[in-house]
Structure formats: C-alpha cells, structure tokens
Amino acid sequence: MRNAEIARRLTTLADLLEIDGANGFRVRAYRQAALAVENQPRQIADMLEAGEDLTDIEGIGEDLADKLATLVRDGRLPGLGDAEKRVPPALRDLLRIDQLGPKRVKALYDELGIQDLDDLRRAARNDEIRRLSGFGEKSQDKILDALERLDSEERRTPLHEAQQVAEPLVEYLRETGGVSRVTIAGSYRRRKATVGDLDILAVCDDSRAIMQRFTGYEEVDEVISRGKTRSSVRLGNGLQIDLRVVPAASYGAALYYFTGSKAHNVAVRRIAVDKGLKINEYGVSQGDEHLAGEDEEAVFAQVGLPFIPPELRENTGEIDAAYHDRLPRLITLDDIRGDLHMHTRDTDGRASLEEMADAGKRRGYAYIAITDHSQRLRMTHGLDSRRLREQMAAIDALNERIKGIRVLKSLEVDILEDGSLDLPDEVLDALDLCVASVHSRFELSREKQTERLLRAMDNPRVHIIGHPTGRIINRRDAYPLDLERLIDGARQRDCCLELNAQPSRLDLGDRYARQAKEAGVILAISTDAHATGQLGNMPYGIDQARRGWLEPDDVLNTRTLAQLQKRLKRR
C-alpha cells in the first residue's frame, strides 16, 4: 500500500471521528499523522519491511505505528470500520460545503437523517434546514450556493492563473488613500503550484476605506464577510480572496502568520510556548510585554531561528534545519545560465531558431538548447534524421555568426513504448544534448512505465528525462510510475531529471524534486518554451525548485558553458 493511500485512510478516519464528536486533539493527531505519512520521502510499507520503527516519524506514536502496521499488512485501518458503522461515510462530503463543520453536519444527520450531498440538496430545497435549531434562512441559502459551486467546478487555481488575478488587484488596492503596504501571503507567497484562495495583507490608516474599495472591486461577485480587520469576497471566476488590515507595528507578525503553512506555524508556535512566548498575528509577546511584530525576521529571532524562506515553510524539516543553521542556500533566477528545453517552428514552436537564440541572449543566457520533437510525434511535424541534420547544420551556421550565446544542438527524442528511442544512436551521437520524454501510452502499468523510462536512461546518449511524470495540472494526472525507482535509476546512471517550468506542468513537482536532490540527482530547470515569450516561464520552475530545497549545485543549467559541456560528454 502506497503512502498516499495510507494518508487517505487516516484522513477519512479523522473526518468520521470528528463528525462523531471525538476528542478534537485525537482527531488532529490523525490528521497530523496523515500529513506526516504523505510527506514521508520513503514508503511506509518499505520501512515496515525493513523493520524500522515508525514512531521515529514525528506525529506517529506507539498506537498509530501499530495501526499503520495492521493497515499495511491486512489492508484494514483499525477503528475505521467501527467509525463507518456509526457515521455514514458519505457525510464526509458535507464537510466540503462552506460553513458546514463537524457539529452542524452531525446535527443535519441526527435531526434530518441527511446522509449525503443529495439528501442535503433535497432538504435545503424543501426548506427543512432553516427550521433546524442553530440554522436559519441564511445558512440554508449559503448551503444551496455552496452546493451549486461544488457542482460547477471544484479545483485549486494554478499559481500562474492566480497571479494574473492577484497582481492587478494588489495594484488597485495600493491606490487607496492611506495605504502603505499590500502583500499577498498564504500559499501564493509560499509559491505552491496551486492555490486554494488568496490572502492579502494591507497596512492602511483607514481600514474602512480599503475594505470599501476591496468589496467594491469590479470583479467581485459576492461579499462573503466584511469586518474592520478582515473581509472575504469571491470573484466571478470562483476564486476566494481574503483581505486583512493590520497596524504597521504588526505587519511582520501578520505576514508571518498568514503566510503559513498552518503546519509550520503550529510547530513554531509550539517552540514559542516552550520559551514562554506567545505568537499571534499581532506579534510575539511575553506576558504583557510586546517583543516583536514589525518585521518577520524579528519574529523568527524571538524564537531563536534564522529567517526561513516562505517556500520552505511546510513543516517538512525546515524548522530543524533552521535551528541547526543548515538551511539550504536556495537557488534564484540569477543562478540560471541557460535554458535546455525549447521548440522552434521546425516542429510545434512558433519562433525561428534565430529568434529563440536572440530571446535567450536578451535574457542574459550563456547557452540554450534547441530541443525539437522527433519523428514519432506526427502532429508536431517531428524531425526525422534528415530534417534533424538540416537543423543541426543551421545551428552550426548560426553559432558562427551570433555572438554572446551558444546554441546547443539538441532534441526532445520520443521514448517509445519499449523504452527505446525514436531516432537511431548514430544520429543522437551527433547531438550536444539529448532530452528524452514520454508522449504516448500513458496508460501502461506502473511497472511497465517505470521499466520504459529506466530503459531509456540506459542509453548513455540521454542526458535528461523531460517532464518525468507527464502530469498536467488540473487536466491530467501523472502516469502510473514508481518515482523512487526512477530517481534511484537516474542516480545510478548519472542521468538528469527535468523540472519542467511550464506553469501547467511543473514536473517534477516540488516534493519529487526534493527527493531527487536528496538522492544526489541533478535537475535541469527548463521552460519547454514554444515561443520566445515562454522563456519567461523560468521563474515558475525556480519557485518549485526552491520548494524542493534545491541549491545552485543541484541544478544543471547553473553551470557555465564549459562545465556543462564537460558534464554532457561524461555521459
């Protein structure tokens, strides 16, 4: 059983226990255990197999270690069956409805016999809910609204889409009189690949004025709440946005607090409590004495920690690393010296070879690699041996006359179903760099897909595996793949993995990028640009690389041209 499935079962049990009115801390223990399992780099099943002690994992004690062992062995989580007898499992779905928490879900079940979303919809339409004590007219209306939203579209917003909404809104808010700062906190500031909502923080002399302006923004569809310090709205596209107004003296504490993640905050606050300190969104205090709040660094300093970059604040080891002064020196856009994956008009790109080279030069790159598709990808007019040779000759000619940037002769060669490559070795031998990617047969079994990729890496001409999991955010899941084996295989073969920076791909994602780094695998952060402007997607890749704890040395395209060429030859 995979970690994701174990985490799912733990979360299910936590939900059911919560509805059943179990001790809240017990519920939280199950949720934290689910999180711990999900963030565990190794498979729980493998750890058990190796006889390792699960209680070494923070958040897993004796009891849960036993339960996890049973779950992995028998496929049954102790306690889950009982809970499902007491609480209809479909009641969990009701928790997804805004404004419905465990208490009210329980009330709906006890009083009206509501067991699932359909029951809820019926009861709301029949005007039954408003009659319930603790509910009313507005609650019933809100439930109907939320049900409708759930039907229409349920998904997190990709970071780049959120950015397109957020930036103009922030500008708009900055134009309010008396505003001195406007910043977006939350998962947006942590640069998660997708965001659930936006948390905006503002410092303003006149909170009423900015709240007025915020709720009056032209794209606002619904005002969910409106107060002196906090308001929430929903935009026409469904995205929820919270605005908080804080005094300047609390700006740093509020920024820290609302940047999260929740798990990170809870862990740091636990340290603070041990030191007799209290942290909230207004500052750090001891008794009545206010110790810090104006800036984030000071908040960290009070708990004895250096500044932790937002991208790392997930409670996955960053607090311990900070404590021992072992935080990574995270990669930045300035460290990048070239882009190793892009297309031209020869296949499915929109710009010419020369235009791509000029665009790379304008970004200050020392090198770019032209990686058009190979023949198998008919719909992109993929290159066969003859056309590839022509392109290579054109690149040689271009390198003769262009100054200040080196264009590498490359290819994004298709990995065929059996793991062999789409063009013969003697053709690939003439390339400077070779990226190999899967574009077909996504439905192969996990075993076969993994073997296919390992086999492709067996060919020493392959330097980089492109978009290794094939996921497209909100549109296509990763194909079944044993990422741990792939990463280990890449390490053994000294092959690089790509971190594809296309905002809809971000593949490898943050977690696997980190696993690759820890295994000693070098990543290439590449835009996969199909037009000159898309070379500008590099920052999205950098974001995820930072979330994956990557340092400049972990990344192939931070190398100088000479270093890069040496490394490419070594394969």
Next chain:
DNA sequence: GCCGTTTTCGGCCCGACTGTTTTCAGTCG
C-alpha cells in the same frame, strides 16, 4: 492520539466574523 530539559499526566495555537442568538457556538484560516 501525541508528547515530554514543566516527562507518564495533562496539556495540545488562537483570533475574527457570522448567524442565530439574548450571551455564544460554530466555522474558518
């Protein structure tokens, strides 16, 4: 259910807003 330099019991992060309430519970982040 977890955890422990306040250690095997008794804590466990904390404040804002809403709706349904006469003083606050529930939800959210």
